[in-house]
Amino acid sequence: MKGAYEEYESRMKKTVEVLVYDFATLRAGRANAAVLDRVTVDYYGSPTPVQQIATVATPEPRVLTIQPWDQTALKLIEKAIQSSDLGINPQNDGKVLRLIFPQLTEERRRELVKQVHKYGETAKVSIRNIRRDAIEKHKDMKKKSEITEDDLRESEKDLQELTDKFCKDIDALAAKKEKELLEL
Numbered sequence: 001m002k003g004a005y006e007e008y009e010s011r012m013k014k015t016v017e018v019l020v021y022d023f024a025t026l027r028a029g030r031a032n033a034a035v036l037d038r039v040t041v042d043y044y045g046s047p048t049p050v051q052q053i054a055t056v057a058t059p060e061p062r063v064l065t066i067q068p069w070d071q072t073a074l075k076l077i078e079k080a081i082q083s084s085d086l087g088i089n090p091q092n093d094g095k096v097l098r099l100i101f102p103q104l105t106e107e108r109r110r111e112l113v114k115q116v117h118k119y120g121e122t123a124k125v126s127i128r129n130i131r132r133d134a135i136e137k138h139k140d141m142k143k144k145s146e147i148t149e150d151d152l153r154e155s156e157k158d159l160q161e162l163t164d165k166f167c168k169d170i171d172a173l174a175a176k177k178e179k180e181l182l183e184l
Helices: 002-025 073-083 106-143 149-182
Strands: 040-043 046-049 054-060 063-068 097-100
Touching: 002 106, 002 149, 040 073, 063 073, 073 097, 106 149
Parallel strands: none
Antiparallel strands: 040 046, 054 063, 063 097
């Protein structure tokens, strides 16, 4: 029976990994190259992530520099950043783009904290859906007499413990991110 839970545990881990990625893309007043992960440039007719056509560096805590390998891509990257939801206007000096991250206002911090809670809740719903799928599968197995009533109860208990563990992890990650956003 233990092997049967590995699939669900793996899916739950993936959910947490997606949450960590989502948290990394939230702008926290510090320069973080992960904010560019969702920005794609129309480079020679195909959408290309910024990191694949430029060097991204953090020379200062609140500054990101983007230096394209092909200088013709500079304007394209600038346009892609301006049309994204980053809310930062890049400074172009002809060779390098600079993204200067302003200090977050209290209002913006609160909005980001709400976003953190939304991401956390979405992840928990996903975890609970995985649990529901697993329980449905075990109930089907019980109907087909592949497992006993006791096995079904045991698996429901184990799946609930697994779900609780991952929900606790999500709460801890959300609390950590919230603390990071609210510290000045």
